[in-house]
Amino acid sequence: MxxxxxxxxxxxxxxxxxxxxxxxxxxxxxxxEPMPNPNPDGSSPINNDSGGVTLNGNTATIDLSHSNFSGIASVGGWMNLTAAGLLLLRVSSTTIRAFDNCCPHQGTKTQWTFSNNNFTCNNHGNTFGTGSNQQACSSGASSGDLTEFSAVLSGDTLTVTKS
Ligand code: FES
Incomplete structure (x- = not known):
């Protein structure tokens, strides 16, 4: 590439x-256009492939053993799983956090980069954190935190519930 x-x-x-x-x-x-910063393994964080992903209503069940998810095998890895509308961030061996990939500003979903624990949407350059001041998708916000969803990791299965 x-x-x-x-x-x-x-x-x-x-x-x-x-x-x-x-x-x-x-x-x-x-x-x-800015290139997303790569994962620790050098893989691209943007993934348009639905392999390993099962969607059922508000629930996304993700098989982390699928090759699509090698980028979040290591702590610090992240990816934009567009097939499920999620930004996934590996924060420890036992925890992956899941955020809405819809930008709180104007809803762009595919121009994210990540550094210093913040996601930046490069459509207009606004940066959003991962804390509790969550801003809704396309609400016009230019700061604050991304909406976070429940994400339960069990073995190689990550279950994300959007609510
Ligand atoms: S749509 Fe993301 S910064 Fe404007």
Missing amino acids: KNRRDFLKTTCPTVAFAIFGVSLIQACSSSD
């Missing part, structure tokens, strides 16, 4: 377009 991005940065638009075709348009136009 990085090699492809570097290649695209140096070759866009003419040469690469000729090689890769239409799909390149988005890759070129997104080169100025």
Whole structure:
């Protein structure tokens, strides 16, 4: 991915377009967007794959043994599990916290980065914490904390209940 991005940065638009075709348009136009900081294992925190995820009403049951979740195997790992609308954060060997991935500002779900225990939505650059001053999805808030959901870890199974 990085090699492809570097290649695209140096070759866009003419040469690469000729090689890769239409799909390149988005890759070129997104080169100025912030890249999510990687997990401890180097994996991308954004995951659009629903593998290992079972949704049933307000409950998401997540099989952490699935390869999609290697990024949150280590403490400090996080991911944006878009298939379930969740930001998952590994805080200890026995605890994973789960937050609504809907930005409290205007609802963007896919531009999160994480550092110093804060999530930043890079749509407008607002930063939200993980404390108790929870702000609702798309409520217009530009500060405060993300909405947190109940997350119960049992073996390799994480059960998140949205309420
Ligand atoms: S939508 Fe997230 S900061 Fe504006």
